[in-house]
Amino acid sequence: MTAVTDHLDILLDMLSALPDPVFVLTESGRYAALIGGQDRQHYHDGAHLVDFSLYDVLPKAKADWFLEQIKITLVQNQLRIVEYGLAGTDVNGLDTQQGPEGEIWFEGRIQPLSAPIKNERAVVWVACNITRRHQLEAKLQLLSETDELTGAYNRRKLLDALTLSLMHFRERQTPTAVVLMDIDYFKSINDRFGHVAGDEVLRGIAHHAMAHLREGDLFARFGGEEFALLLPNTSLVAAELITERLRLSIAAGDFLSGANLTVTVSMGLSLIQPQDQSIESILHRADDALYKAKRNGRNCFISAS
Template identity: 30%
Template sequence: MKWLLRAVSGCLALTVLPLAAHTSAEQGPEMIGSLIEISLVFLLLALLLLRHYRRRKEKALTEQTQLLSAMIESLPDIVAYKDKEGVYQLFNSHASQFFGLTARERTGRRDEDIFDPVTCKLIRHQDRDARQRRSQTRHEAWLENAEGNKVLLECYRQPMFDAAHTYIGLVFLCRDITQSRQQQENLEYLARHDTLTGLINRNMLHEQLNFALQMTRRNNECIALVFIDLDRFKDINDSLGHNIGDLLLRDVAHRLKSNLRDSDICARIGGDEFVIALSQVEEEHVQEKCDQLLQKIAQPYHLQGHLLTVCASAGIAISPQHGNSAESLMLHADAALNRAKAQGRNCSYVYSEKLTINQHNQLSLEQDLRKAYAGNEFQLVFHPQWRTGNARPERVEALIRWPHKTRGMVSPHEFIPLAETTGMIMELGLWVLRTSCLQFLHWREEGLMLEKIAVNVSAMQINSRFADTVENILRELNFDPHWLELEVTESLMMSGITEVSQQVHKLRELGVEFSIDDFGTGYSSLSKLKSMPVSVLKIDQSFVRNVHKEANDYEIVRAIIAMARSLGLTVVAEGVENQEQEDTLRNLGCEWLQGYLYGNPVSGEDFSREYSADGSEQTNVNRAE
């Protein structure tokens, strides 16, 4: 308005001042009349401009109001305004639909007209809180919508004040967060639970176990932590598929959970590993309860047409004597589990301090193992295999040895499993294969024409690249594949694992022979043996030891030799140590013999000296003695 008056005054000044400068006395009255007319014209113009301005302002205000109203109506949230008297003056469309209000009911309503008494009391309390704070507040509330469904609302209140800071009402904005809260809870559930079995996971186990330990300390009670691991679960996964494996894990989890109390904890922490915490239990009854759970697990499973039986091993740690924290108990229970598996599986073991000492020794041995490989400290020795009636060995087996600087000679039974668990067996196994082949070639250059060299292979070595790796080494060394025999365990060869079978067949087609080591200690069937591409059976020394004086061992060896003959397989008897054993085996028709009766495993150089063409006469003397 002020700018308009200034504009009119300026126009008058621009008109009057020039006229006054050029007007005489006689023209004064006439000029005054003209000025009045001009002023009236400008005044009229000013009024017209003012009216136009007001209309524009009203139109703009109307448009802004309409725009604001459209925005409020289009919001997917509840928007409402309640005046200082507690009367609702505004509900947007979404609010009307939510509460089931008609067009007439969108104004003039109070809380009592819409909500139940309990909700009204809560709303009044929250309104008062917002007025007192004189700032925006946030609350969550479960309200029932027009369809009768409970909905979780996130509600914001903004108190309104006029220029004099007098309270005039409240603006509400409420958003439906039911779905997002459900999603959040689902994510929290997934973060704390195993999706396959529904059991709690490692994270939740730590929380619940620490809380349980606090309660047991307060009540002077004990709690037992049990680590359970399924025996040979990988074989089931590999032979029947992960789908069957998953079904088995679900059933195991169900059996465990259904045989525990509500106060006990049951978790799956990975793979086929389960953890159970038994509270309010007497220490002397812990292992008994654990064995009962193992018996439940061992009962048969019917899964998609397959009848399966699986056993489990368990390690037990008891608080407070084995630890007062979740971390220490889990560490000690895991150590006890490893001991249970080492004892033959399908059993339970209670932690003792000796296990921690053994663990430290194992860790130290692992570090030494890595240093030994890096420092080329391993050695190979060679044990001859004799064809009965011959004066010279025709085959040889390569054996790895580790002369430790401070521990002395470390047994392969000790460091091979360690190499398998640490993954070093891959590198170590390839070193044994390459070094054995090089030594065999060196003997042939010296004129020692052996028929074959046997190299032991760990189950961990046979992966999808095993056959290609062996083939590459043989090609690199120009080594005839027919000279190589790979020894594998009976359990591995008969496992039925597709990958193992594929790798064995591929190398067999190349010309490499396979032998089953320690035959008779596993669970081979004749039908499986017929289908496997093996050439040699090595009878375990546990049967050879008393073959000359124990009827059972004699019959077992006789049956193995007869079966091998019917399948066209070569038989090697291991562990021959005296003449009585040799005579018995010869009479049974065993063609190949190996053992200390024919000499100890020796280095490659000593083998050359002892069994070279020039040393054959000395060999006969040694054997005769």
């Protein structure tokens, strides 16, 4: 009997020493048990959650998501792996003085249990803190989408976003505008002031433009001295107003301090059209409009629509 007791004590000690918290959650969303996760550098103390429902301690939207994952796992009856963010302040009654600050990112490994818990099907949910990995991945993602010189998005990001916009247009007929923008006489800027100054103008244009855009707009360096602007949920009239306002703002800007230089841009605008089968046709119309703007004396915009 002593040997059995000793083995049970060792087993319980091992379970409580698990580095990551292990939750037992029922089909109705009740916390049935919690073991492990004692490292306060990476986890908060969630012992108080036992016998409470997800809806007692979490915002409804988050509780809905957790319950959905439990139910999907039980239906599929196999291990599932999910990633999610959760802050200590999201959980009612949690002591946020002990544990990590801000939003924590977790990898959740969810496995169905074969035996019911108080007449309910249940899962075991192992939560592993992957915040550092998530932050690194987000940083690498941003680097892969950003133009190194200007800090604007790059051509790849613009093309990916435009592809999604075309898909949304086909599904919902959401008006979306694309603007191509070229710095007027950029070669002469390099010739007069040098390539270092030219790079400064490119950075200034990008920072200036991004500061004047709305939330949800996307500004990208398309190549060389050419930039592109994606305006989701934007009618032709609104897109023309935004384009003209940006053109005037750039013409009034000071991009080389102390230099006698006025920087202007030519711009071509196109809306996504029902006949568009690819993003190339949208960009082609915007590019044609851009070259018309150049032929019309530059420092202006032309709408393909």
